[in-house]
Amino acid sequence: MTRRALALAALAAAAAAPAAGQAPPAAALRRVAGVVVSATDSAPVAGASVAIVGTALRTTSDDAGRFAFPRAPRDMSDLIAARIGFEPEIVSVPEGPDDTTVVVVLPPTPIEIAPVIVTASREEHLAEEAPVSVSVVTGADLARRATIGVDDAIALVPGVQILDGQIGIRGSSGYARGLGSRVLLLVDGVPANEGDRDGIDWDLLPVTTVERVEVMKGTGSALYGSSALGGVVNLITTAIPDTPQLRVRMLGGAYADPAYAAWRWRTSPALFGGADVSLSRRIGPVKLLLAGGALRNGGYRENNDDRRMHALAKLELASDPQLQATLEGAVARDEHGEVLTWCVAGECDDRGQAYQPFRVDSTTLGDRTRADKILVQAVARRIVNPALALRGRLSWYRTYFLDSYRTDSQAAMADRIGTEFGAEWHPGGGRVINTGTEAGLSTVTSDLFGDHSQTELAWYAEDENAVGATGRVTLGARVDAIAVDGVAWSAVASPRLAATWEWSPVRVRASVGRGFRAPSLAERFTSTAAQGIRVVPNPNLQDETSWSGEIGAAVPAGSRVTVDAAAFWGEYQDLIEPALVTGGTEVQFTNVTRARVRGLDLVARAADLASGRLAASLAYTWLDARDLTAGLPLAFRPRHLATLSADWLLGSGPAGAVSAGFDAHLASRPARVEIFESDRRVAARTVDVRALWRRRGVTVVAKVANAFNYVYTLVPRNLEPPRTWSLSVTMDE
């Protein structure tokens, strides 16, 4: 069945490509160029996305706001430009001479919303027309929060929870030590989950090189296949400017003492500090970005010190407007002390306490883990003619980890090689067909997982049609075929139906689709004994599957307030969970659970309040996540998630601009956890406060995270950071 589906896909692609790929005669083309400027001061707007409506033609404005389409259709009518911080603007371009010049004036928006996203459909898409919920963490969000890692900022996205690095979107995931992520990580659109554990490495890229993060909520399997069962996170790296740019960020700070004297365990403060440097410039036909950095963290807990290093090189072809090509390479190393659980009475110098949350079992002192990552990827998009663009990519992701424990050592090296060939076709009438094929090979060599491989082949297609004046309907599907160790091929189909339409001023979206996740090699083949518990392999694990949907609406309330609400629902089958077997003496990953997750998301954002000095947002998620097999709440899912944020501009003048802000975050006490169930659990309630000073290219952020020094856990017996002071200085030149 799989081979037949793939053969049909290949035939369909072969049949469609020649018709779409026929170049129009030269007389039917003309050059359209122009400049994008701000309506406020007519300053050029760099980095604006500019597209000719109804075609595959897209480009980005340069540092002077200029753009050009050398082969635009003569009968084109509209051109659209969009940039974060501005309203998208559609400009009519009447049929005219061979060389037409256009000035696009973008009115700024009080609320900083990314008007264009790529994750919802694999191609640039107006955010307001996306049929699924997508939240964007902008570069400005990352800068003002001055986080150590990008995951610290993503954890504040509505509906998202990150437990010790494992992300769950709208309750899709609990906690399994990062194993078998139900969220797919993309780096500039290229899948980058680990080849062995299918986990996510948040430290792969320097934070300073991330321009924005798109978080797509709900299943994305119809476009992205396995791992996108619960959603997709797309890290989009900085677009390289034409003029040379140097960015330096220095970050330092300290952790507060434990809130209670009975838990104090060290005499000197725990410090952390690091620096990142990035340099970019254009050299002839290519643009180059080089970035690198290091961080050293003393750790707020015993045996919790951390050393990180990372580097990124990115090369963009900038000579041919018909061809966008990027080559990226990233390396990262993280070497840290391992804290599995905190110390309970008798395991360390407990000082008469039932537990010492800042200390570990003294027999595990010195346990360490080293994790290395290498990512290389090449991506290209070629405009064949105004109606057709082809894209391709090739990627390689290697991960290596070494656990050096007092009792034993374990290591694993995994490679994930992937390739894709796809097409975006605009046959006319507002219709867009997006199709492609993907292939991937994951291999692992490990004393923990054994030596195994997983082969993946996939075909996907989506057909997006205009319906009426404001509606759009998307119907698509993806077929994945997966084999483990070259045998036992299995196929999964993931269809999706989605629509968006406008009842002015309300924009409504709805979608329903099927998702799946293939077991990771680690879940199938782990064989180890840790802390006396033997984990045994289960090569017969089946895919997790789901049917899920949402209906949402974006409602502007005046020019300064927007409200977005969504109701979501998901029915999951065959969820993979660790289970006790063999009379309760061994652990094995098994398909045990049928689950239902439903809930509501509500996000209100306001800006330009108080004479333009105040911006605020409130995000709330209500979750009802049930294990239908056991009749219990799903573990590690809070019922309520809420974040209140605000930033005030306190003053601005020749000496710079000063502002202050805070993030107050709540994750209610999960009704159930899977380990140490009898331990006392509390809600996570934190308040981060910050002050910013900006002048020309310098930004200084002073921040106190967990300002009230609240003591809590997200994962049992794993303490979250206490009050943390930090100072970050970023210089752009």
Place this chain on the structure above:
Amino acid sequence: MDIDARPGRGQDYSIMHLSAAAALLIPFALSCDGGLRPERATSTCPVGICGTVHLVGAVPDSTDYVRVAVYDSLPRTLDQLTAFAGFSDPLPLGPDTAQYTCCITPLAPGTYRWVLVVWKKVGALDVNSAPALLEAAGSYLDPADTTRFGAVVVPASGGVGGVDIVADFGRMQSIAAFLPPPGP
């Protein structure tokens, strides 16, 4: 949420918004005293079975793990050897550890007639291999008659403390040795 932003009114509304935001922060601030707090270690057992295990002798090289295990009654057949009613987390076996406290939870209310420290040899455990892989390193003994196993009664609410065991790795016996002799 929409406000009057006419010139001259901004400062007033700044104060209003600051006040509003401060008011919203108050619940967060007040709630921040409800986190985890230090708890004195107690010898009482809140749930399940708790006690101290005293380890004696060298742990064999072939050790997979050592746990405290509980049976409802003495196993009578090979099949019942792995039918534990409950067991503890694996005991830490570092060189500095001579004794420690452990708990077995969750454990249904009822009477448990054999509580022992079980040593498991490395190897895949099933009903057939259990006699070769599981050995009793020590058992909870009746305080009134230390020649007999002690029965532990777990109440409907609360737990039982003081279930102390001496585990001697030099005097282990296969748990199959405790099966009744085969009948005629």
